Each structure stands twice: as structure tokens, then as C-alpha cells.
Amino acid sequence: MTFMRGLGWGLVLCALNFSPVWAATDLLDDSDKMLNQQLEDAPDWEEGLAKLPAMPKDENLVPFYVSGIANNQYAIDQSTLDIGKDGVVRYVLVIKTPSGAKNVSYEGIRCESRQRKIYATGRDDGSWAQMLKPQWQAIAGRSLLSYHRALADEYFCPIGTIVWSKAQALQNIKAGW
Numbered sequence: 001m002t003f004m005r006g007l008g009w010g011l012v013l014c015a016l017n018f019s020p021v022w023a024a025t026d027l028l029d030d031s032d033k034m035l036n037q038q039l040e041d042a043p044d045w046e047e048g049l050a051k052l053p054a055m056p057k058d059e060n061l062v063p064f065y066v067s068g069i070a071n072n073q074y075a076i077d078q079s080t081l082d083i084g085k086d087g088v089v090r091y092v093l094v095i096k097t098p099s100g101a102k103n104v105s106y107e108g109i110r111c112e113s114r115q116r117k118i119y120a121t122g123r124d125d126g127s128w129a130q131m132l133k134p135q136w137q138a139i140a141g142r143s144l145l146s147y148h149r150a151l152a153d154e155y156f157c158p159i160g161t162i163v164w165s166k167a168q169a170l171q172n173i174k175a176g177w
Helices: 002-017 021-041 147-156 166-176
Strands: 061-064 073-083 088-096 102-110 115-122 128-130
Touching (some): 061 147, 061 166, 073 147, 073 166, 147 166
Antiparallel strands (some): 061 073, 088 102, 102 115, 115 128
């Protein structure tokens, strides 16, 4: 009887060790959702006002590295980079695809909670389209194509802590490129 109990637990442990990768991904997605909810419920942090900046100019763009498999070109408009008193790094992002398409967005990264938010996207006429209800979302650490992961881990929150100045953030970007 004791042998069967030991064998039973051994089978359970083996089954857990050989569970499909998608199960682990689902658990990570659930933990991201739980973290987002916990942070939204936290009463002690208040986000500062995010004022829309001017649209980016090519001469202000500073390229940054995402990964060896990322085909797009990524850049931050250095004139819009701001380290807020609320602990949010805000910036204008420009993504250029290999076919020449260009996407512009005004975003923020909160290092303390490892979250991101998109405040607005750029229109073809040079104006901003503000998000109706922008929400903080967890930055996924799994994808080598995630520019949010690269910005957080390498440039804005290199050791899990926000950079102390705009100059430090730009130095990190230039060193990584």
C-alpha cells in the first residue's frame, strides 16, 4: 500500500514536470493579470499627468536595440524622454518596418511594477489619437520581439530600478546600440 502511494505521487510529479509549455504560458498570463489587478488596487501610488508632447522629429531620434531577431527599427525621441516624479519613464516611440511603414506612440514604463502604458498613437496628419482609457499592463518577459521588455530591462530599469535621470537613460540606450 505504501509502495502504491509513493508510486502515485511519483507519477503526479512526473506529469507536472512534463506538462506542456502552453500550461506554463497560461500560468504566466494569469500572474500578469493578477499583478495588474493588485497594482490597480494599490491606493498609495498616484500617477502624474501625462501631457502629450510634440510629434517626433527625425533629428531627435535615438535608435535602440531590441534583439537579433527583431526586423523593425526602434527609436526614442530624446526630446520627449521624461523621468517623472511618479516613477514613470515617458517617451515617444517610433517604429519603422522593413517595408517603410512608421508607427508613432506616446508611452510610459513604470519600473517599480514592471508595467507599460500607451497614452496615444500618432496619426498620418501629425496629430495624436489619445487612448480612451489607457491601462497599465504587465511587460511580458518572454518575447525577444518585445520592445517594452528591452526598454525596461536594458535601458530604463536595468536592475529593476528606475534610472535617475534622462541623461542616464540616453547613455544606456546609446551604450546598448
